Amino acid sequence: ELKVEQNPLFLSMQEGKNYTIYCNYSTTSDRLYWYRQDPGKSLESLFVLLSNGAVKQEGRLMASLDTKARLSTLHITAAVHDLSATYFCAVDWDNNNDMRFGAGTRLTVKP
Amino acid sequence: EAGVTQFPSHSVIEKGQTVTLRCDPISGHDNLYWYRRVMGKEIKFLLHFVKESKQDESGMPNNRFLAERTGGTYSTLKVQPAELEDSGVYFCASSQVGGWKLFFGSGTQLSVL
Numbered sequence: 001e002l003k004v005e006q007n008p009l010f011l012s013m014q015e016g017k018n019y020t021i022y023c024n025y026s027t028t029s030d031r032l033y034w035y036r037q038d039p040g041k042s043l044e045s046l047f048v049l050l051s052n053g054a055v056k057q058e059g060r061l062m063a064s065l066d067t068k069a070r071l072s073t074l075h076i077t078a079a080v081h082d083l084s085a086t087y088f089c090a091v092d093w094d095n096n097n098d099m100r101f102g103a104g105t106r107l108t109v110k111p
Numbered sequence: 112e113a114g115v116t117q118f119p120s121h122s123v124i125e126k127g128q129t130v131t132l133r134c135d136p137i138s139g140h141d142n143l144y145w146y147r148r149v150m151g152k153e154i155k156f157l158l159h160f161v162k163e164s165k166q167d168e169s170g171m172p173n174n175r176f177l178a179e180r181t182g183g184t185y186s187t188l189k190v191q192p193a194e195l196e197d198s199g200v201y202f203c204a205s206s207q208v209g210g211w212k213l214f215f216g217s218g219t220q221l222s223v224l
Contacts, residue, residue: 004153031211042115043202043215050211088154098144098167099213101154 002027002093006102013079013109021074021105023089031092032072033099034063036085043088046074079109113137115216117203123222129191132219136185136205143186144206144213145178149199157201160186161208193223 003026013019023032031050035043047056049065049072056063060083062075072089086106090099116135124130136143145157157176158168162183171178175194180186190197200220204213 033213035215040217042217043204043213045212045214048211090154098156098159100156101146103151103153 002091002100004089004091004100004102006089006105009103009105011105011107013076013107015080015109015111016078018078019076021076021087021089021107023072023074023102025070025072025089025091025100027070027091027093029067029070029091029093032065033090033092034061034072034074035088035090037088037104038085046087076107079107081109081111083107084109115203115205115214117201117216117219119219120217121220121222123224124193125224126195127192129189130193130221132188132190132201132203132221134186134188134203134205134216136203137214139207140205140214141183141208142206142210143180144204145186145188146202146204147199148202148218149196154202157188190221193221195223197221198223 005024034046037043047063052067054065060077065072086104088104090101092099118133141162143160146154148154156170159166160180163180177189200218202218204215206213
């Protein structure tokens with residue numbers, strides 16, 4: 001069974017600080033997604049990583065993928081309050097969008 | 112362009128009752144998915160439609176859950192009879208065939224008392 005593990009599950013940061021969220025998965029896949037969810041809202045697609053070594057950046061967020069290590073990271077640079085949300089990674093195990101999600105990382109950025 | 116819409120946004124029912132959730136995907140999206148998140152745990156895949164056909168229903172927890180997508184447009188997910196452990200947020204998502212991006216609805220918060 002495919003397992004997707006995120007850590008940490010809860011993250012409280014000060015504004016201006018950097019941090020990394022980790023996503024490990026248990027099966028071969030070269031399609032990994034990161035989503036953001038604000039309370040009561042739908043999941044918003046942030047990044048899709050399609051190959052080993054892929055790196056994507058948007059603003060203060062940067063995602064990377066190491067398919068050999070089965071690891072993706074979401075790095076937050078100089079956090080701001082607006083980044084407070086829950087972040088999910090998801091692995092598309094059969095390249096058919098049948099995704100398996102991690103438990104989510106609830107990020108709180110404090111002033 | 113309208114996004115994925117789900118109805119209702121919240122539903123509170125008693126154990127043993129029946130509830131039907133609806134999802135309207137983005138027009139033209141043949142792929143439709145149901146997921147659920149129970150009590151802050153991970154989001155779990157339930158099933159996947161391609162048009163009106165069930166491509167993968169391996170995530171459906173038991174036979175109390177019935178999903179349909181007649182005509183390949185909107186989809187319904189019926190829970191009958193509902194149990195306490197069915198409480199959670201049910202998400203629907205859609206995508207184009209061959210597309211990598213999933214578009215999610217806001218979810219239906221189901222509470223079974």
